[in-house]
Amino acid sequence: MSSREARQWRRSCGRRSGIHHVRPLSGPASRLAELRLIASRRIASLTRSFDDIVTAAADGATDDEHDPEGHTTAWERQQIAALLTAANAKLAEIAEAEARLAEGLYGRCAACELEISRARLEALPATTRCKACAAANIKRHD
Ligand SMILES: [Zn+2]
Numbered sequence: 001m002s003s004r005e006a007r008q009w010r011r012s013c014g015r016r017s018g019i020h021h022v023r024p025l026s027g028p029a030s031r032l033a034e035l036r037l038i039a040s041r042r043i044a045s046l047t048r049s050f051d052d053i054v055t056a057a058a059d060g061a062t063d064d065e066h067d068p069e070g071h072t073t074a075w076e077r078q079q080i081a082a083l084l085t086a087a088n089a090k091l092a093e094i095a096e097a098e099a100r101l102a103e104g105l106y107g108r109c110a111a112c113e114l115e116i117s118r119a120r121l122e123a124l125p126a127t128t129r130c131k132a133c134a135a136a137n138i139k140r141h142d
Pocket residue numbers: 109110111112113114129130131132133134
């Protein structure tokens with residue numbers, strides 16, 4: 001949030017309630033909250049899909065061996081499981097970024113402690129490492 005937005009927020013908040021002690025969400029906090037919501041919804045939706053496939057398979061509604069429509073339920077389960085793993089990893093990353101924000105360490109690389117570039121934080125608000133450190137660890141895609 002820019003300082004101008006923050007002023008506007010305080011003004012509108014003050015007008016509504018007359019209370020000024022509530023701090024506005026700072027930029028990264030609201031962005032991380034938004035990302036957390038998106039990730040949580042994605043996990044819920046993927047979990048539902050996974051359960052649907054399992055239920056359908058148990059009901060005999062789909063047939064692994066003879067489904068002419070293509071993918072087997074086992075394959076679909078694997079795909080959704082992989083997406084769920086990625087979504088959970090994303091959520092964990094967001095939680096880590098929120099923890100660092102609470103500690104006042106947000107925007108600082110968790111590995112080398114140098115400042116993470118503003119452009120990188122804009123693109124990846126949940127990242128906890130600078131570009132160089134993230135690139136050095138090819139297992140993580142941020
Ligand atoms: Zn670093």
